[in-house]
Amino acid sequence: MGVIEVEGLRKEYRRLRGGRTIAVGGLDLEVPEGGVFGFLGPNGAGKTTTIRCLLGLVRPTSGRVRLLGAPVPAGLAGVCDRVGSIVEQPAFVPRFSGRRNLEILARLRGLPSAAIDRVLERVGLADRQGDPVGAYSLGMKQRLGIAAALLKDPALLVLDEPANGLDPAGIVEVRDLLRSLGREGRTVFVSSHLLSEVQQVADRVAILARGRAVSAGRVDEVLAGVRGRGFVVRVDDPAAARAALADAGFAVELDGRELRVEASTEHGAAITRALAERGLYLSELRPVGGDLEAAFLELTREEDPRG
Numbered sequence: 001m002g003v004i005e006v007e008g009l010r011k012e013y014r015r016l017r018g019g020r021t022i023a024v025g026g027l028d029l030e031v032p033e034g035g036v037f038g039f040l041g042p043n044g045a046g047k048t049t050t051i052r053c054l055l056g057l058v059r060p061t062s063g064r065v066r067l068l069g070a071p072v073p074a075g076l077a078g079v080c081d082r083v084g085s086i087v088e089q090p091a092f093v094p095r096f097s098g099r100r101n102l103e104i105l106a107r108l109r110g111l112p113s114a115a116i117d118r119v120l121e122r123v124g125l126a127d128r129q130g131d132p133v134g135a136y137s138l139g140m141k142q143r144l145g146i147a148a149a150l151l152k153d154p155a156l157l158v159l160d161e162p163a164n165g166l167d168p169a170g171i172v173e174v175r176d177l178l179r180s181l182g183r184e185g186r187t188v189f190v191s192s193h194l195l196s197e198v199q200q201v202a203d204r205v206a207i208l209a210r211g212r213a214v215s216a217g218r219v220d221e222v223l224a225g226v227r228g229r230g231f232v233v234r235v236d237d238p239a240a241a242r243a244a245l246a247d248a249g250f251a252v253e254l255d256g257r258e259l260r261v262e263a264s265t266e267h268g269a270a271i272t273r274a275l276a277e278r279g280l281y282l283s284e285l286r287p288v289g290g291d292l293e294a295a296f297l298e299l300t301r302e303e304d305p306r307g
């Protein structure tokens, strides 16, 4: 059983001038217990909408969501003590200290003040707890938000783009924090439109494009499912080049005006030679990596309307 289970989730919004936006269009997702799960997708892919559906903040058009085994929204009250989240920028009172802000939240939720020391320590804000939040850097505010989400010591943490807007140092801070939270046996579900933010922390990822999961699984599995390393080749006569490369023993595919050749980096010279021997001269020979970035770009690439 997954900590988060989503089946056929669909959320449509009505447009002002008629028609509908399909924010999420038939999403299936299973997030196992423990570790960091990266929920990746470009802007507008439907990440925030999915998270809102998970947390019962909006009603799905159709589909099924379960959180820690409980159906959403009917069973949410029974599990919400074990789920911490940040969806919008967390709102704090700027002239109150970080500690005072957390005290207010803890009191509202009936949590002991011991929890405050624990979470401040956990997110590395213990020494700045007395400063007004208005004087915090963006990264510190973000960590205070995570501290607030940790107050109830949740088994599941759902964070929508916690590193958004942070500078590289802030991103590293948040990333280190997420990684260590995932190692404590919690499940950390974190969305991002930047692969680099989650590639190094996530054990598993789901890649979302246009409201659907285009790939999901362990990071290495997602990589293996994508075309391997190779080259993109451009020549004037792709059909002739394809034949030449196939004759030279390369696995080659025609992709529009481009050829994709499966080969390791050191085969660039052999590709050039095979083509030149047939009087075909390259206008471009570009290596394409087998890394997650390449996979992400390929999987989320908008379909070329020209076909």
Ligand SMILES: Nc1ncnc2c1ncn2[C@@H]1O[C@H](COP(=O)(O)OP(=O)(O)OP(=O)(O)O)[C@@H](O)[C@H]1O
Binding pocket: 013, 014, 021, 022, 023, 024, 041, 042, 043, 044, 045, 046, 047, 048, 049, 050, 193
């Ligand atoms: N309340 C709403 N009313 C109308 N359309 C909405 C609403 N919320 C989201 N949408 C639309 O649904 C689609 C998905 O939006 P969503 O915010 O879920 O994407 P996202 O993956 O979180 O993007 P981003 O990376 O920019 O945060 C977009 O086309 C968006 O315009």
Ligand SMILES: [Mg+2]
Binding pocket: 047, 048, 049, 160, 161
């Ligand atoms: Mg969003």
